[in-house]
Amino acid sequence: MDLPRRRLGRTGLMVTALGLGAMDTSQSPEGAATLRAALEAGINFIDTAREYAGSEFLIGQLVRELREPGGAGLDVPAHDFPAHVGSKTFSHTLDGSQRDVDRSLSVLGLEQITLYQLHDISTPAAYEEAMGANGALEGLQVARYRELIRSIGVSSHNLEVAEQLIRSGEFDTIMLEYSAFYPDSRPLIELAHGLDVGVIVMRPVGGSGRTSVMRGRLAAGDAGVLTPANLLRYVLAQPGVSVAIPGASYPSRIAENVATVARDEPMSESEQRALEDAAARLY
Numbered sequence: 402m403d404l405p406r407r408r409l410g411r412t413g414l415m416v417t418a419l420g421l422g423a424m425d426t427s428q429s430p431e432g433a434a435t436l437r438a439a440l441e442a443g444i445n446f447i448d449t450a451r452e453y454a455g456s457e458f459l460i461g462q463l464v465r466e467l468r469e470p471g472g473a474g475l476d477v478p479a480h481d482f483p484a485h486v487g488s489k490t491f492s493h494t495l496d497g498s499q500r501d502v503d504r505s506l507s508v509l510g511l512e513q514i515t516l517y518q519l520h521d522i523s524t525p526a527a528y529e530e531a532m533g534a535n536g537a538l539e540g541l542q543v544a545r546y547r548e549l550i551r552s553i554g555v556s557s558h559n560l561e562v563a564e565q566l567i568r569s570g571e572f573d574t575i576m577l578e579y580s581a582f583y584p585d586s587r588p589l590i591e592l593a594h595g596l597d598v599g600v601i602v603m604r605p606v607g608g609s610g611r612t613s614v615m616r617g618r619l620a621a622g623d624a625g626v627l628t629p630a631n632l633l634r635y636v637l638a639q640p641g642v643s644v645a646i647p648g649a650s651y652p653s654r655i656a657e658n659v660a661t662v663a664r665d666e667p668m669s670e671s672e673q674r675a676l677e678d679a680a681a682r683l684y
């Protein structure tokens with residue numbers, strides 16, 4: 402199944418519209434199998450962070466296995482890691498962000514990390530610290546100059562701060578929450594798109610609590626329109642979204658999400674409004 406690809410903003414890279422959010426993957430007994438399933442399905446963007454316990458380590462294990470003779474038995478064309486990895490630092494300082502890049506490189510076993518992001522810049526104070534003199538952004542700029550990272554992004558949970566980050570001109574990508582449960586980011590996605598800032602969508606299917614309720618309803622046959630498949634279609638209906646990164650702990654989730662995104666069925670405006678209404682009524 403071929404996954405559609407989209408431009409990741411100023412990085413100029415083409416990424417599969419479906420990525421993998423690997424925040425919780427390493428906590429699952431099927432985590433390694435889930436990561437392998439993602440790569441075998443052709444997913445070429447994996448999101449991780451220094452802060453996600455064991456996540457970089459899980460990816461690093463596969464990076465190393467792929468270099469062994471036989472390529473870890475993985476059915477992918479190259480013996481080098483076949484996906485772009487995006488990681489993040491929580492540090493707001495020049496030294497701290499550089500140290501985190503060094504640690505990420507060593508844990509991931511990569512010579513260069515495609516995308517390194519400032520993690521959760523969601524308050525004006527965090528913005529000032531990380532973007533000011535001797536701030537974390539400067540550290541990432543040094544790391545980019547040294548070719549330890551290829552591009553620089555940022556994630557935010559605050560709409561006003563996120564707008565400032567997009568307009569700053571400093572970032573190749575921005576990670577935003579966006580879903581039928583949280584449609585408020587749509588104007589920012591359009592703004593970022595217009596400025597060629599790649600948009601990575603976190604929590605695209607509403608997070609683990611909501612998806613667990615949805616799975617119960619699906620099993621009982623009364624999910625209605627509120628399904629993970631429709632939620633992914635909703636996110637990807639925005640042309641400004643480069644990649645959605647649903648979290649997954651099982652290979653079956655990968656298979657289902659890949660099937661949805663490969664079908665590439667556009668979602669009409671009226672379907673989007675109906676999904677937002679259903680999402681608002683979930684609880």
Ligand SMILES: NC(=O)c1ccc[n+]([C@@H]2O[C@H](COP(=O)([O-])OP(=O)(O)OC[C@H]3O[C@@H](n4cnc5c(N)ncnc54)[C@H](OP(=O)(O)O)[C@@H]3O)[C@@H](O)[C@H]2O)c1
Binds near residue numbers: 630
């Ligand atoms: N930068 C930040 O501050 C930040 C914050 C939050 C998240 N993130 C990133 O965004 C990613 C996604 O966020 P998230 O995991 O919080 O929310 P999410 O992707 O909206 O939801 C993840 C949940 O959806 C379930 N799921 C996925 N596909 C499914 C399917 N086809 N059918 C049924 N259930 C399905 C997963 O179940 P299983 O786990 O059981 O497979 C998991 O519990 C994270 O992994 C992380 O990389 C970043």
